[in-house]
Amino acid sequence: MPKDTSKRAKEAVAAAVLLGVMMSAGCERPAVHAAAPPPPVVEVVTVTQKDVPIYGEWVGTLQGYLNANIEPQVSGYLIRQDYREGGFVHRGQVLFEIDPRPFQAALDQAKAQLAAAKAQWVKTTLDVQRDIPEARAQAIPQSQLDDDRQAQRAAQAAVEGGRAAVEQASLNLGYTKVRSLIGGLAGIAQVQVGNLVGPSTVLTSVSQVNPIKVYFPISQQDYLRIAQRVQPGRMNLLSRAAAIPLTLTLADGSVYPYRGRILFADRQVDPQTGTIQIVGAFPNPDAVLRPGEYARVRALTQILKDALLIPQRAVTQLQGTYQVAVVGADHRVSFRSVEVGPTVGTLWVITSGLHAGEQVIAEGAQKVRPGEPVTPQPYQGGNR
Numbered sequence: 001m002p003k004d005t006s007k008r009a010k011e012a013v014a015a016a017v018l019l020g021v022m023m024s025a026g027c028e029r030p031a032v033h034a035a036a037p038p039p040p041v042v043e044v045v046t047v048t049q050k051d052v053p054i055y056g057e058w059v060g061t062l063q064g065y066l067n068a069n070i071e072p073q074v075s076g077y078l079i080r081q082d083y084r085e086g087g088f089v090h091r092g093q094v095l096f097e098i099d100p101r102p103f104q105a106a107l108d109q110a111k112a113q114l115a116a117a118k119a120q121w122v123k124t125t126l127d128v129q130r131d132i133p134e135a136r137a138q139a140i141p142q143s144q145l146d147d148d149r150q151a152q153r154a155a156q157a158a159v160e161g162g163r164a165a166v167e168q169a170s171l172n173l174g175y176t177k178v179r180s181l182i183g184g185l186a187g188i189a190q191v192q193v194g195n196l197v198g199p200s201t202v203l204t205s206v207s208q209v210n211p212i213k214v215y216f217p218i219s220q221q222d223y224l225r226i227a228q229r230v231q232p233g234r235m236n237l238l239s240r241a242a243a244i245p246l247t248l249t250l251a252d253g254s255v256y257p258y259r260g261r262i263l264f265a266d267r268q269v270d271p272q273t274g275t276i277q278i279v280g281a282f283p284n285p286d287a288v289l290r291p292g293e294y295a296r297v298r299a300l301t302q303i304l305k306d307a308l309l310i311p312q313r314a315v316t317q318l319q320g321t322y323q324v325a326v327v328g329a330d331h332r333v334s335f336r337s338v339e340v341g342p343t344v345g346t347l348w349v350i351t352s353g354l355h356a357g358e359q360v361i362a363e364g365a366q367k368v369r370p371g372e373p374v375t376p377q378p379y380q381g382g383n384r
Contacts (some may be wrong), residue, residue: 036232038375042364044327045379046312049356052349053300053343056226060216060248060297062289064207065281068182070095073175075198076102081189088287089186089206096178096189096203103176107169114162122156128152184208185287187300207291211282214248214260216297217275223265225302246280248289248298256295258283304341308350311381313347314362315340324354325361327376333361333368346381 028128076098083095093282098179127148135145187205191197216228226244246260282289282296289295314340315324322338338353354360361368362379 008373010319021322025123035087039373040198040367041375041377042325042361042366042368043379043381044359044376045314045362045381047350047354047356047360048309050309052304052309052344054302054303054344055298056218056303057296057298058076058218058224060214060218060280060295062291062293062295063215064184064209064243064291065211065213066182066184066208067291068180068184068206070180070203070206071199071201072096072098072178072197072203073199074103074172075196076100076176076197078191078193078197078203081193083186083204084189085179085204087186087187089180089183091180091183093180094177095180095186098176098178098197100173100176103173104167107166107173110162110165114166116157116221117162118154121152121159123153124148124152140226143346151350154216155165178203182206182208185201185290205328209289209291212289212291214246214280214282214297215277216280217277219275220269222301223276223278226299228302244299246282247298248282249298251294256282256289287343304349307341308354308356309344309347310350310354310360311362311379312343312346312348314360314365315382316365324350325365327361327374328356331373331376333370333372333374335370352374 027166078096079099080097081095081099083093089095128145131140131148134140135140184206185208187207189204190202195201220311246262247250248256248258248260250256253342260280263281265279266277310324314324316325317346322340323335324338326333326336327335334351337352341349341351343349359376361374361376362381364374368374
């Protein structure tokens with residue numbers, strides 16, 4: 001074998017050995033592990049404890065303090081409307097007029113019949129006065145005097161009947177002027193001039209609107225809470241109803257500037273709905289409120305002493321149960337079942353399962369698991 005060829009062969013073997021050593025050394029280097037992710041950032045809030053006022057809110061219907069359907073007491077043709085629709089009227093003000101001529105004629109006839117009855121009574125009285133001495137002298141039979149006395153009594157009765165007929169005819173003539181029974185706001189006329197009207201015809205309606213009533217149903221539980229708060233130990237809501245101020249929220253969302261008060265509660269609970277009807281009253285000097293309006297009535301029902309509060313966002317509801325994520329002193333998460341009470345704005349009253357001063361997750365609970373560490377930060381919900 002030539003000398004150069006032998007040399008090249010030795011160099012190739014040496015290179016192969018060196019490559020094998022290097023590869024073996026590379027396989028023996030320790031593996032590099034990925035760094036663990038940092039604990040997730042969550043927003044926490046501290047459970048607070050304080051006295052909390054609880055308000056009830058109900059849908060109410062406004063009605064006039066007094067409401068009167070204006071109906072005529074006699075039948076006839078309507079000849080005049082004497083009020084402005086939608087305006088205020090006074091008690092006793094004439095609103096409509098019915099043709100008075102038939103009633104004037106009836107009054108004149110009744111007066112004539114009364115005059116005839118009085119004349120007959122005068123005649124029978126004279127007959128009795130004339131017959132008394134003649135009967136004593138036995139110039140006429142006693143039966144004739146008795147008949148004259150009976151005729152006098154009948155004439156006297158006819159006079160009384162005539163007077164009653166005159167009074168009734170006079171009343172009917174007066175009823176042709178249909179007057180308002182109360183002062184208040186008059187509605188739209190339901191009839192037109194020229195219509196034949198009678199006692200069953202509603203001409204219009206008048207409502208006293210200052211103050212104005214509001215009717216709203218509340219639950220039995222709310223009723224008992226209100227009654228207990230007003231006078232503990234006694235269920236006499238009306239004795240101190242003024243201690244329960246009412247506020248009214250109108251259809252446009254504005255709050256009515258005047259406070260109302262409770263007038264009375266219905267005598268019974270509606271067995272179908274389990275509610276009791278409450279009637280309140282609000283001042284209405286400018287007649288802004290009108291009968292038939294709907295509005296939300298709000299009132300303080302109770303005060304919860306030392307109530308525990310957390311944001312509603314911190315509570316998770318699942319199949320009728322409620323859970324919160326609690327962050328311990330070691331910044332690890334535990335999930336806890338709680339019982340909830342009423343809501344107060346964006347907060348929720350917790351009746352059991354938490355203690356004052358504990359921290360619960362208000363934002364980010366969905367990305368943590370029990371026992372995991374977290375990085376807590378103050379809840380920024382109020383700034384969003």
